[in-house]
Amino acid sequence: MRFHWFHLMPYQDLPPDFSERYHSVWVDVPSRLFDPVACHRMYHEYLDELEAADRLGFDGICVNEHHQNAYGMMPSPNLMASTLARRTSHAAIVVMGNSIALYNPPTRVAEEFAMLDVLSGGRLVAGFPVGTSMDSNYCYGQTPATLRDKYDEAHDLILQAWTRPEPFAFNGKYTQLRYVNIWPRPYQKPHPPIWVPGGGSIETWEWVARRNYVYSYLSYSGYKRGKRLMDGYWDTVDRLGIDHNPYRAGFAQVVVVADSDNQAEADYWEHVQYFYNKCLHVYPGFADAPGYRTMRTLEAQLPSLSGSTPAPARQAATWRDLVDGGAVVAGSPATVRDQLREVIKTLHVGHLMVLIQIGNMPREKALRSTELFAREVLPALRGMWSEWPDHWYPSGAQAVTP
Amino acid sequence: MSARPVPIRDGLFSVEVAESGTGRPTLYLHGELLPPTWQPWMDGFATDRRLIAPQHPGFGRSTGLEHLDDLLDLVVYYLDVLDVLDLDAFDLIGESFGGMLAAEIAAFAPRRVRRLALIAPIGLWIDGVPTPDVFGLPASELHQLAWSDPSSQAARGFAPDLGDDAERFRATIERTRSLMAAGKFVWPIADKGLRKRLHRITAPTLLLWGDRDQVVQPAYGRLFQGKIRGSELVTVANAGHFPLLEQPPEAVAALRSFFDR
Numbered sequence: 001m002r003f004h005w006f007h008l009m010p011y012q013d014l015p016p017d018f019s020e021r022y023h024s025v026w027v028d029v030p031s032r033l034f035d036p037v038a039c040h041r042m043y044h045e046y047l048d049e050l051e052a053a054d055r056l057g058f059d060g061i062c063v064n065e066h067h068q069n070a071y072g073m074m075p076s077p078n079l080m081a082s083t084l085a086r087r088t089s090h091a092a093i094v095v096m097g098n099s100i101a102l103y104n105p106p107t108r109v110a111e112e113f114a115m116l117d118v119l120s121g122g123r124l125v126a127g128f129p130v131g132t133s134m135d136s137n138y139c140y141g142q143t144p145a146t147l148r149d150k151y152d153e154a155h156d157l158i159l160q161a162w163t164r165p166e167p168f169a170f171n172g173k174y175t176q177l178r179y180v181n182i183w184p185r186p187y188q189k190p191h192p193p194i195w196v197p198g199g200g201s202i203e204t205w206e207w208v209a210r211r212n213y214v215y216s217y218l219s220y221s222g223y224k225r226g227k228r229l230m231d232g233y234w235d236t237v238d239r240l241g242i243d244h245n246p247y248r249a250g251f252a253q254v255v256v257v258a259d260s261d262n263q264a265e266a267d268y269w270e271h272v273q274y275f276y277n278k279c280l281h282v283y284p285g286f287a288d289a290p291g292y293r294t295m296r297t298l299e300a301q302l303p304s305l306s307g308s309t310p311a312p313a314r315q316a317a318t319w320r321d322l323v324d325g326g327a328v329v330a331g332s333p334a335t336v337r338d339q340l341r342e343v344i345k346t347l348h349v350g351h352l353m354v355l356i357q358i359g360n361m362p363r364e365k366a367l368r369s370t371e372l373f374a375r376e377v378l379p380a381l382r383g384m385w386s387e388w389p390d391h392w393y394p395s396g397a398q399a400v401t402p
Numbered sequence: 403m404s405a406r407p408v409p410i411r412d413g414l415f416s417v418e419v420a421e422s423g424t425g426r427p428t429l430y431l432h433g434e435l436l437p438p439t440w441q442p443w444m445d446g447f448a449t450d451r452r453l454i455a456p457q458h459p460g461f462g463r464s465t466g467l468e469h470l471d472d473l474l475d476l477v478v479y480y481l482d483v484l485d486v487l488d489l490d491a492f493d494l495i496g497e498s499f500g501g502m503l504a505a506e507i508a509a510f511a512p513r514r515v516r517r518l519a520l521i522a523p524i525g526l527w528i529d530g531v532p533t534p535d536v537f538g539l540p541a542s543e544l545h546q547l548a549w550s551d552p553s554s555q556a557a558r559g560f561a562p563d564l565g566d567d568a569e570r571f572r573a574t575i576e577r578t579r580s581l582m583a584a585g586k587f588v589w590p591i592a593d594k595g596l597r598k599r600l601h602r603i604t605a606p607t608l609l610l611w612g613d614r615d616q617v618v619q620p621a622y623g624r625l626f627q628g629k630i631r632g633s634e635l636v637t638v639a640n641a642g643h644f645p646l647l648e649q650p651p652e653a654v655a656a657l658r659s660f661f662d663r
């Protein structure tokens with residue numbers, strides 16, 4: 001079983017009345033709320049936390065890409081991955097990932113990922129997200145109707161750029177290049193493992209399974225809600241006659257650990273609240289541009305969405321709502337252990353991405369929670385799925401045994 | 403009114419065409435924000451002319467959107483539609499997205515369009531008067547913005563909260579499909595070069611605008627007027643983005659008096 005420490009790098013200093021007073025945390029979040037001096041501090045604390053996770057024995061450290069928002073301040077995750085490649089030496093560097101449809105030409109991603117792979121000595125996981133609608137359609141102006149087609153083409157170009165030994169011409173609908181011949185080339189052969197973060201699009205399941213990539217579901221509703229989607233993925237894997245190796249799947253889960261269950265609430269509720277109320281305060285008009293989800297996915301999801309929790313109700317959620325609903329796995333090491341065992345089994349996932357620094361959680365608390373996790377949770381679950389080989393872990397990475 | 407599917411390019415596309423009346427052929431190109439269905443004002447308008455209303459690819463029952471990559475593809479598709487429908491010389495009306503398209507067709511095929519009416523067309527951009535992002539507005543907010551009086555009987559008929567769950571579900575799917583299809587050609591800003599082609603329009607042109615249009619503000623009417631030689635701008639009082647629905651007597655009368663000249 002693999003555990004990856006996932007950072008969003010949220011902005012911590014949003015005002016208390018942020019969600020009542022401001023339109024959205026994403027796309028048009030007011031620039032006057034941003035303080036570069038505060039962000040300087042946050043960046044360094046966040047990198048400290050990721051570096052600590054490497055030393056404490058996590059299998060991977062994760063960064064990801066978002067734009068024009070206070071939810072996750074990494075427009076370029078590759079910059080963070082680059083410094084992590086220098087300051088860490090064990091864990092996989094999981095860039096989760098580069099929104100490949102946004103780059104012109106997409107060979108830029110092939111080049112930067114090759115650089116990171118070489119720099120880190122083959123520790124890179126290459127994540128290929130479509131990107132949220134906020135990022136891809138509203139901030140980066142991509143046409144919703146063609147986003148997925150453009151993504152597919154970018155994927156094909158990057159794979160060819162990594163693997164074809166001779167210079168070649170690429171005549172795509174979105175990118176035309178006379179000479180593709182990237183330099184440097186990836187350290188891992190034939191290329192770094194590819195993980196695809198999904199938000200529940202049903203087409204993605206088959207696309208990922210057929211290509212033998214990792215499907216990783218990122219959601220803040222927790223494993224109970226996530227089960228329906230992961231089941232959809234595994235059903236697709238079944239239908240295609242592919243094995244059920246749990247390492248084909250990843251799941252992101254908010255996890256906080258304290259000495260006791262009560263202590264967890266006392267220590268972390270404020271930060272969990274900040275995350276759910278402020279960091280997820282996305283204006284509904286930006287959440288899902290028309291055409292961002294395919295009509296097939298929309299038709300599959302809409303009936304269940306009409307009964308789902310709307311944003312204002314989520315803001316009123318209590319600690320118990322979030323913990324009992326599985327959105328947040330919280331408590332003593334024993335509680336967290338038991339619950340995560342359940343998450344891992346229920347979802348049949350080999351890669352768990354844990355979000356431990358959450359909202360405006362300060363470094364000391366994030367490190368405390370991380371240490372407890374590393375010492376008292378991780379070792380007990382490490383042996384799960386030992387009967388399966390993990391073909392999707394970078395060849396140059398090896399978690400340290402602290 | 404009768405409606406039928408018409409194959410285009412050996413069936414690569416199917417265009418759903420509604421029509422009514424006999425007389426001078428008049429092509430009507432619908433907008434992107436309301437269902438592309440036949441409206442009551444069209445019956446009144448089609449008493450002494452033949453009104454032909456196709457649905458754009460990806461809207462309603464028309465298919466083939468996946469074969470069109472950009473606005474040029476769409477204009478060429480419409481030139482094919484005109485050929486199949488035997489429209490050599492016709493009057494042309496377009497609203498909003500359909501207005502932009504009508505202007506493109508009139509610029510590409512100026513000899514075929516006899517008279518042109520553009521109702522609050524999109525297609526231009528003024529830095530000082532940015533149009534709101536209709537794609538990024540939930541249906542309820544768009545409804546508030548697009549009508550001069552959102553609570554009027556005319557507007558209520560198009561309110562997004564009508565009907566039971568199943569009807570709202572269907573309406574959401576329809577609305578999303580329409581905006582996705584329009585977005586394929588005009589995302590994220592509808593300024594796709596029409597400005598450089600408007601000089602080619604030779605048809606006498608009417609620009610019809612609601613005085614309270616907040617989707618394409620009246621300033622755009624004046625800009626279009628300045629760019630289409632000899633065009634006239636008529637403003638309908640107490641109307642938003644849908645003057646034909648919100649103030650039908652005045653708006654239809656304005657169309658009539660222009661086309662009957």
